Amino acid sequence: MPEVKSQQGDVGLLEPRIIDPSLMRINADDHAVLMGGRCGDCGAISFPRTPVCASCLSEGVEACDMPQTGTLYAFSVVHQARKNWVTPYAIGYVDLPNGKRVFAHLKAPHDTLAPGMTVGLTHGVVGHDDEGRPLMTYLFTPAHHEA
Amino acid sequence: MQDVFVVGTGIIPFGKYPDKTLADLGWPAVKQAMKECGVNSTQIGAVYCGTALGGMLAGQRVMKMVGPTGMPIINIENACSSSSSALSQGWMAIASGVHDLVVVIGVEKLTKFGGGTLPLEREDWEVNQGMVMPALYAMRAQRYMHDYGLTIEQLADVAVKAHDHGASNVNAQVRKRVTRDEVMKSRMVAEPFTLWHCCPTGDGAAAVVLASPRLARQLGAAAIKVAASEVTSGKFTDGFRDMTWAELTHRGAQHAYEMAGLGAEDIDVAEIHDAFTIAELMYYEAFSFCERGRGHELLASGRTSLGGDIVVNPSGGLLSRGHPVGATGIAQAVEIVRQLRGDVGAHQVEGAKAGLSHATGGGVAGYDHGACSIHIFTR
Numbered sequence: 001m002p003e004v005k006s007q008q009g010d011v012g013l014l015e016p017r018i019i020d021p022s023l024m025r026i027n028a029d030d031h032a033v034l035m036g037g038r039c040g041d042c043g044a045i046s047f048p049r050t051p052v053c054a055s056c057l058s059e060g061v062e063a064c065d066m067p068q069t070g071t072l073y074a075f076s077v078v079h080q081a082r083k084n085w086v087t088p089y090a091i092g093y094v095d096l097p098n099g100k101r102v103f104a105h106l107k108a109p110h111d112t113l114a115p116g117m118t119v120g121l122t123h124g125v126v127g128h129d130d131e132g133r134p135l136m137t138y139l140f141t142p143a144h145h146e147a
Numbered sequence: 148m149q150d151v152f153v154v155g156t157g158i159i160p161f162g163k164y165p166d167k168t169l170a171d172l173g174w175p176a177v178k179q180a181m182k183e184c185g186v187n188s189t190q191i192g193a194v195y196c197g198t199a200l201g202g203m204l205a206g207q208r209v210m211k212m213v214g215p216t217g218m219p220i221i222n223i224e225n226a227c228s229s230s231s232s233a234l235s236q237g238w239m240a241i242a243s244g245v246h247d248l249v250v251v252i253g254v255e256k257l258t259k260f261g262g263g264t265l266p267l268e269r270e271d272w273e274v275n276q277g278m279v280m281p282a283l284y285a286m287r288a289q290r291y292m293h294d295y296g297l298t299i300e301q302l303a304d305v306a307v308k309a310h311d312h313g314a315s316n317v318n319a320q321v322r323k324r325v326t327r328d329e330v331m332k333s334r335m336v337a338e339p340f341t342l343w344h345c346c347p348t349g350d351g352a353a354a355v356v357l358a359s360p361r362l363a364r365q366l367g368a369a370a371i372k373v374a375a376s377e378v379t380s381g382k383f384t385d386g387f388r389d390m391t392w393a394e395l396t397h398r399g400a401q402h403a404y405e406m407a408g409l410g411a412e413d414i415d416v417a418e419i420h421d422a423f424t425i426a427e428l429m430y431y432e433a434f435s436f437c438e439r440g441r442g443h444e445l446l447a448s449g450r451t452s453l454g455g456d457i458v459v460n461p462s463g464g465l466l467s468r469g470h471p472v473g474a475t476g477i478a479q480a481v482e483i484v485r486q487l488r489g490d491v492g493a494h495q496v497e498g499a500k501a502g503l504s505h506a507t508g509g510g511v512a513g514y515d516h517g518a519c520s521i522h523i524f525t526r
Binding site for chain 2: 076
């Protein structure tokens with residue numbers, strides 16, 4: 001990621017920005033947590049968290065942590081995209097044990113990815129915004145890559 | 148409900164027209180459609196204009212070029228189904244007896260975005276995380292290949308067929324035949340798709356004139372009946388979905404067949420939404436042209452190629468004719484109507500009596516597709 005690295009001496013602009021803080025947080029131990037919603041009235045889970053429950057129309061949807069591992073349903077390696085992304089990059093759909101499917105960047109040598117493999121949550125930089133600030137987000141990586 | 152007929156058709160050659168305005172793309176198609184049936188703009192009860200990214204009042208901008216305005220002009224956005232949705236609104240206006248004659252336009256200018264993949268809605272959380280349209284279809288392709296053993300070489304055959312057809316269509320954007328090898332070796336876009344697996348971006352416009360039975364008789368022009376007109380939306384879920392099955396298209400197809408009183412076996416020619424190669428095979432299955440997982444067998448049999456008994460995308464489809472998104476639905480309708488009249492040109496399907504058009508699309512998180520519109524035409 002040469003473009004990202006070249007900007008890392010630029011204090012102030014350099015602090016990575018989480019693409020969407022409503023979807024994730026990074027705990028003090030540097031582990032990423034994916035956050036969805038749970039309806040306080042009917043218990044329906046949503047990802048991303050919705051402001052209104054599509055099952056019962058309750059607006060009492062609270063944040064809840066999502067499972068940390070899942071199964072890769074399908075993926076693609078993208079070679080052509082907006083300049084904000086470091087190409088080529090791998091993205092895919094990860095099926096979580098709570099029945100939710102999450103769109104995510106994947107961190108692994110691309111030729112090791114396969115549908116059906118178990119993947120776990122981590123985080124990292126995947127590009128930069130229009131001002132050159134690194135963009136950070138949640139990532140899934142093959143389970144055996146995890147520390 | 149009264150019958151609805153297509154009495155006029157118009158289309159411009161699809162391509163890249165960076166120096167033309169949206170109105171300049173649109174008016175020649177409208178003029179052609181009006182001339183074909185001999186109507187003047189004072190006879191037009193209403194205009195429905197489909198465009199996804201053309202901006203405000205596209206229909207007004209086009210219609211001011213071709214005569215007196217003042218009729219209701221309704222602009223419709225439904226992503227890749229914009230002008231097919233407009234067609235359905237036009238059909239409804241006549242079927243219900245509100246109007247005797249309407250014009251439906253599809254017009255789009257994608258060159259204003261300067262190339263690259265289609266600009267998607269950045270408020271969408273998946274787009275915001277890096278989703279692009281080719282990757283969505285690429286994942287369908289990958290999972291389909293995983294589940295059914297389809298090979299990338301077999302998938303490339305879809306592009307070969309599309310460009311064989313498109314090469315003889317004077318209105319196609321890409322009129323070059325390609326080999327399986329050329330498809331395989333072209334630039335990578337989103338694995339497993341190389342460039343030839345993807346439809347080009349560009350500009351285009353098409354128009355039809357719809358009429359009631361009374362006005363169709365009065366005009367005396369060749370009339371093709373709209374036997375079914377339907378619009379469906381995808382079923383949202385943030386849970387699991389079988390990406391190898393086009394549920395939305397299948398649901399729409401069942402409804403359209405029922406409305407027309409026809410079955411898959413009655414269709415002689417179809418223009419379906421092959422935005423990427425895998426889409427064509429999945430839609431063969433969704434339209435019940437073949438069983439699930441057997442799309443490539445049907446392609447390899449030659450039945451969907453010119454000379455076959457269920458010719459799919461004789462125009463070259465989105466892959467070859469091009470896919471200026473909002474214009475596609477009416478371009479497909481023009482193609483099918485001309486096929487049924489027998490005056491489409493070098494890529495004529497001989498003796499076609501029933502044809503269908505299908506435009507579906509919209510990359511929105513949680514939907515198979517956002518919208519799908521299907522029409523069946525008969526003579």
